[in-house]
Amino acid sequence: MTIERDNVPPSVRYGEYKMPGGKLVVADIHVHGGVIEVAQISGDFFLEPDHALGAINRALRGLPVAADEAELAARVRAALGPEVAMYGLSPEAVAVAVRRALDAGAGA
Numbered sequence: 001m002t003i004e005r006d007n008v009p010p011s012v013r014y015g016e017y018k019m020p021g022g023k024l025v026v027a028d029i030h031v032h033g034g035v036i037e038v039a040q041i042s043g044d045f046f047l048e049p050d051h052a053l054g055a056i057n058r059a060l061r062g063l064p065v066a067a068d069e070a071e072l073a074a075r076v077r078a079a080l081g082p083e084v085a086m087y088g089l090s091p092e093a094v095a096v097a098v099r100r101a102l103d104a105g106a107g108a
Helices: 051-060 069-079 091-104
Strands: 011-018 022-032 035-043 045-047 085-087
Touching: 011 045, 022 091, 035 051, 035 091, 045 051, 051 069, 051 091, 069 091
Parallel strands: none
Antiparallel strands: 011 022, 022 035, 045 085
16 A cells, blocks of 8 residues: 555654743654644743744744754744743743754654
């Protein structure tokens, strides 16, 4: 039986990072075709306004799995406006959690 690539579910990858002096950041990443198809960031941090989390998740979509932490953090930072307040979280912490998720699935 042959399975067409379009019918194969994306690879799901998980990573977490405890930011020093901060909170836990969790990244659930779905990869398809060598790019981040869906990113879901969660944890015990706080963001204001609440919709900023959606902006972070959307900003990570489409990035290649080879993106380094600097590129991931830059994309998150660019997606957030000056009105966003992060408590126990930073763009760099998100990048570490995402990179760990991507690295964990590298052999998948």
